[in-house]
Amino acid sequence: MNHPQEMYQYHTWATYTILGRIQELPDSVLHQEVNSSFPTIAHALSHMYAVDQMWYLVLTGVSMPEALQMCMPRNEELYDSVEDYGQRYAELSEQYTTWFQDHIDLEQTILLDNPFAGIRDTSLAEIVFHLINHGTYHRGNISTMLRQLGHASIMNDYSLFWYAKPAID
Template sequence: MTNHPVEMFDYHIWATRTILGRIAELPPTVLSQEVNSSFPTIAHALSHMYAVDEMWYRIFTGIEMRKALQDMMPLATEVLSGTEEYASRFDQLSERYHAALHQQTDLEQSMVLDNPYAGIREVRLSEILLHVANHGTYHRGNISTMLRQLGHASTMTDYVFYWYQQQPNIPSA
């Protein structure tokens, strides 16, 4: 039986690697070229994505949201030198997520989330994984738009393309 929150998280990892692969094909300056968008540069968008993924990992593993948010704020604006550095950070973080997932047997376990922007509520671990995937999808869309504004094509990171990467096509009869 498929664990859909874990599958969506794995899609998030695949899609982030895919967009980073596309950016790596372009001139290195594409990371730092300014655009009129939700982030001033693609590097800022990637830094934000990484910091938020890291923050939610910390929450997933038991750190209170206010502390995790405070710890990750500096990373949200830290601009790295290249796509290799972003890819390395995302890969290391995904390995830590997977290690935590192997230790966690009940993704429907709840925790109290004290979100300084939205208030207190209970949240299931599975919801955290779905949120991380959804947040990444949103910002990969921003990055695709930024690439187009800079005169470059993006790449397809839709969930359906992840399906085809995971399972070979079945020949028609």
């Protein structure tokens, strides 16, 4: 397994970890308004999911402007339950897993036309690392939102993942 793939596994594990914590709380927490980066935890989760989908499309050959146009409206698609988010993340994670199996050379570059920053040659690994960094940032937002709503969050640091993942022979 390569390092970007392991980091993606961490990203998936950390997302499921925070979803598991939210699932332990009253159902209302998902849609309870809070004065933070997002109006609700559901909004934060929808944003993370939309961006994960967008980067998947870019990795599979869709231009970034087209992928943004397809996925950014999904920021506003709020799901009713944590289970709904978990199901969607599981489906997307399976797509990424298949993608990783088909891409051995993650140092391969593509011409990324980022409407926010310009055009540059970008390796597939850089895109994967950005995706993971983006998720980490927003899981931190969700942890803060949970605290603002009077609930503890849960550790989902990469160093904890080292101990939580199954040993590889």
